[in-house]
Amino acid sequence: MAAPQAATPQTTVPVLEVEDLRTVFLTDAGPVHAVDGVSFSLGPGETLGIVGESGSGKSVTALSLLRLLQEPARIVGGSIRFQGREVLAMSPRELRDWRGDRAAMVFQDPMTGLNPVKRILGQVTEHIVSHGRMPPKPARRRGIELLRRMGVAAPERAAAAFPHEFSGGMRQRVMMAIGLANDPALLIADEPTTALDVTIQAQILDLLRGLNQEFGTAIVLISHDLGVIGSVCRRVAVMYAGEVVEEAPTADVLEDPRHPYAWALVNAVPRLEAPAGARLTAIEGTPPDPLNPLPGCRFAPRCPFRIARCDTEHPPLMEVAPGRRARCWVTADGRSLPRPTVPATAERRAPATGEAPLLQATGLEKKFVLPRKSLFAQPAMVHAVNGVDLVLRRGESLGVVGESGCGKSTLARLLTRLHAPTAGRITFEGQDITTATPAALRSLRPRLQMVFQDPYASLNPRMTVGQILAEPLLAHRRAPSRAAAAERVASLLDTVGLKPAFATRFPHEFSGGQRQRISIARALALEPAVVVADEPVSALDVNVQAQVLNLMLSLRERLGLSYLFIAHDLAVVRAFCDRVAVMYLGRIVEEGPADEVITRPLHPYTVALTSAIPEPGRQRVLLGGEPPSTLRLPQGCAFRARCPVAQDVCATLPPLAEVAPGHRLACHFPGALAPLPRQERLP
Known part of the structure; x- marks a missing residue:
């Protein structure tokens, strides 16, 4: 898969400029600093990724950009300028005219973002008509064309359907059509692929890349997965505890992260090329309490590279290399973080000869x-x-x-x-x-x-955690008393890396x-x-x-x-x-065997699954459509309607036969679809 290409800018005015944005949630315990001093800019045709774990402030940042937050959330500082116009100064009427027209958002869960009692076409055309772009009849034609462009099969028929009749991937395509209905200059996509299969995820990411290249739409893509960001975005802002801790070209962050948190995200992702059974690099602990920000670096308690200064001085977002900024005292002089040590590899168990299956x-x-739909059906x-x-x-x-x-x-x-x-x-x-x-x-x-x-x-x-864990012990009489069950609960919590004191929570x-x-x-x-x-x-x-x-x-x-x-x-x-x-x-x-099936897949469907993993440089095997309905099984190979190498013989069901010791396959053409070679990532 080639690295994303940015569309040629048509103007020098940035589409979006964010300076020192601060958003808090006013609670009885005090203000929660959800977004604390975020700054970035986005030009026409650019793609910016915002990445971080849950609670880092990504989604609150996205909602703040469109002023979609409600009490007790409040923007308390900073500036948001859209094509030079201050968003924070817009009146409610101006906001309604701006949202859905010049700026649009695609939410994580399309089922809650779509009206369940309104047909698909009506939801796609609603923004076109309400913003005065065209009358209803031409809007319907444009709505069907948008659905077709988003890859919705048989858009004329799909237009009359309701959201519950679509799969998750199709619903997300409808959300994309709604977002692009008025050709906005800015599209914000908040975790648009998190709940989707890798094949559908890859289709949505391909769609985002195509929209960026075809229309020159500026895109802000929010995700917790750097692999997803790396397959779409040229630049990335890594957020932690409400702050941007690193901002740089995505390829640079993936190859040489300069903040320890970005380093952890990069190395925590499992990769197909990693040694089989290798343990993943993970950083234990949780983000700091947003009610009480730490005086020093907010990542310091979890950082494997911290120095004394990290505990007392809060680092600014400093330039650590040309075009790269990081909020870290360790890399402030331009040095790189060390490569992670190779984790211990779990032993792969060879099954004993003649062993009875468990x-x-x-x-x-x-x-x-x-x-039944009716009495006689x-x-x-x-x-x-x-x-x-x-x-x-x-x-x-x-x-x-x-x-x-x-x-x-x-x-x-x-x-x-x-x-x-x-x-x-x-x-x-x-x-x-x-x-x-x-x-x-x-x-x-x-x-x-x-x-x-x-x-x-x-x-x-x-129930408390202690009661939850004690319940099966007492129900199956594995503990003679509640006191013995409590001791076993403490041991179980310790086994899974939790404190025994957590039993009361x-x-x-x-x-x-x-x-x-x-x-x-x-x-x-x-x-x-x-x-x-x-x-x-x-x-x-x-x-x-x-x-x-x-x-x-x-x-x-x-x-x-x-x-x-x-x-x-x-x-x-x-x-x-x-x-x-x-x-x-x-x-x-x-x-x-996992190594053999995943690194040298023989079935075209397995090849497509491995190619869909969001890693920069990985080429895609494109699959058309979605799996057939389970209400009526197709004759022959169920995959043949989507298979790039299907032939007439595939109308007969292939048996699951052994093609190598321990390797079984149900395909008439084993290995006919070879995995595509990886491409070099563009700088």
């Missing part, structure tokens, strides 16, 4: 019957899992990857018997549990535990990463043999993701756990798993 699925199927059926054969051995980590809707989570619930299979067989520790009764399953639950994607939804908000008092550690502790409470982890890190910041993955690797080595690890990010899977199974429309299309 968990095995054979011909597993699951169909969900939908309610045939019931519709969702084909979620369609004949899966899977083996998990003792002490092994098996990754299951694929796009949303491919059946990964349903497979996880089948293997843990939270769902009963429609067909097939499941054995666990040599025992057939396919049709096990609830009473029989209760005795197996301690050995087969699950970690869910959203730890906040899976933890009881009315409630889930809402923890960060996302800490809540996920609590979920892992609960899964470990009953000493399981298998932990099924369903997207346990997909919603976490990259640094917290690295912490959780390193923790899970350590627990595997210490406790001999086996993991079934569900994910849609192949780079994460390569860092964590011994083997990987790639799913598409309820079937496994490729399975084998």
